Amino acid sequence: MSDGNEETERTARLVAAWRAAGRTLTRSPREATVGESLARLAEAPYDMDAPTDIYGDGIVAELERRVAELLGTQDAAFFPSGTMAQQIALRCWAGRTGNPVVALHPMSHPEMWEGDALSTVSGLRVVHPTTETRQPTPEEVGAVGEPFGTLILELPLREAGFLLPTWEELRALVEAGREREAAIHFDGARLWESTVHFGRPLPEIAGLADSVYVSFYKSLGGLSGAALAGSREFVEETRVWRHRYGGQIFRQFPQALSALAGLERELPRLPSYVAQARMVAGALREALAKAGVPWSRVHPEEPHTHQFQVWLPYEPDRLTDAGLRQAEETGTVFFRRWSPGGPPGLAVTELDITEPGLSWTESDVHDAVSAFVARI
Template identity: 35%
Template sequence: MTNKNHLSEAFKQTKHQIVGHGRRDIQTLKEALKDIDGQQESDMYGTGKIIDDFQTKMARFLGKEAAVFFPSGTMAQQIALRIWCDRKGLKKVAYHPLCHLEIHEEDGLKELHHIEPILLADKNRVIQLEDVVGMKEEVSCLLLELPQREIGGQLPDYKTLVSISTYCREKGIKLHLDGARLFEVLPYYQKTAAEICELFDSVYVSFYKGIGGLAGAILAGDESFTNESKVWKRRHGGDLISLYPYIISADYYFEQRLHKMNQYYQESIELASLFNQCHSVSTIPSEPVSNMFHVHFDGSKEKVEAILIDIYQKTGIGLTGNLREVNKKESYYEVSIGDRYADVPKEELKKVFDVLDKSMRAIS
């Protein structure tokens, strides 16, 4: 058995886990369906009351004319960029070097749509106005991810968003929002979703991350854009005969958790502070700007895994089941705060960080 499996198994056996909403099991769907009339008619091939009502609800929430439910964000975002490229007659888009489309989708944008990405900014920081102004090539669309997951969930400030939006509109560049975690950043910006989305021509949001639904995404924009996206959705095979398990769970957990986003945000700040008090441990960002951040250890993956397993066995509290190697002397993992953090007794949590601090000092 590998060390990774040892860590994962030890994490699963703890009494408390501090990240996420809970296990992704069948109960997630059963909970969402418990009050639904079993005789209610399902959606069929992208039409019907269930899907229509949810799309209308999300369009209003995001401040857009219309919205379309997709089975995946990967499908939704590739389609959004394809539409903007076709309309301008230029198959070039710009985004961050660690954008999801660039590193997690097996070159789907390039292979399926023959769209060339222009990578902006250093990979360790967010895109700024000067990066956009300084582009050497013309593009049809610029994608911004809020927050930028792969660098700890960092965010540009609101003034920067406004300046980038203004510049893109002046230059005829469409601005697309990868808002997979849009709900989670609203407390930091102190803005409504509609106020943020007003800056963008098209918007994607996810329903299985901070919201904790089964799967699925919304793509929103003006009616001509969303109508065109429905055609591409059919072409991609996204019109399953019924999507209601995803839609119902998305709607249910949206109502259950949207109002908790500020709680998760404040708890992430609290947790990051505890990590930053430990020897040879730091977080990126040092103070989180959403419910997520990265924890970095000045220690090899092998040594830190052994420390974490020891902590789990001594305290019954799990921090993560997945540690990643940066190099031979450094490792890290990603934190995403949800419902479970509030259930961890604070005195017990303090013991975790006492042990972590002592253990990190011992290997330094």
């Protein structure tokens, strides 16, 4: 493993190569300069002569109205981060149900990436319906050995490969939670792109839950920020806690502008990204086999969203460096960073297909994989 200085230098080299590349499946947020980001904000679909926001009015209130409309809920509240939004949602449900226990997957975001905040900050406790690397089943939810006040479902489950249940499975999961007298909360950071897999519009999906969290930067390309959506009474309660948690920010118009731009520009494109991801995944499986890689896995075989995992039997640094050389030498970025995955000797990465990847063909994928494998 590289030391800190070497890793910093490699990150700078990676970003420079990604930025200079003419061919890529997506663009990393690291690539944009301050000037470029400001220029994109100025092009956002909003009246630039309107007043800025003060403590959540104006453009922030307009964003909240737009999210509630898209999800078919009575109200929505803007939050500076998804971590804050979800902790507050779960805290509010614990107060309403009288039960501080939250049932969720151990690979979900609150368990892996929030510093034990559910217990440390909010005094909540968790139980796991399953530890398998998949969505839980209704039977597992029903078999949890103690009462729980809230069932949280991450849609899609990112760490397991951006996995979604089927529509029938999701409805059964919700019903299983309700039979346990639990509130249902959707961790929908990437819910926006789930409509293709479910074959249902956003209001029908969100309508299964008592509350829904959505992100503005993970799929929509915003600067940051999130929203909680649900009944008017519940959302008003979350606004009270937002202030207590320090989330009542004086001005947030840059985040709101970028979020509105994402809803206007990226949201309609997400179905095409999902379709393209499925083509890329199929061509990638064929290309890896043709290149003679001893073992590989594209997971899931048919992506549920426009993001999916790739597993290869090499050390992560070796694969990251191969992708870096490919970008520098050919001007094409296919794989980016790799991480350790599972047993020693295996590495995993995520592929994300957005607007730059729509022009790729199966032949392009085969050529890119061949060039990458030649540099391992």
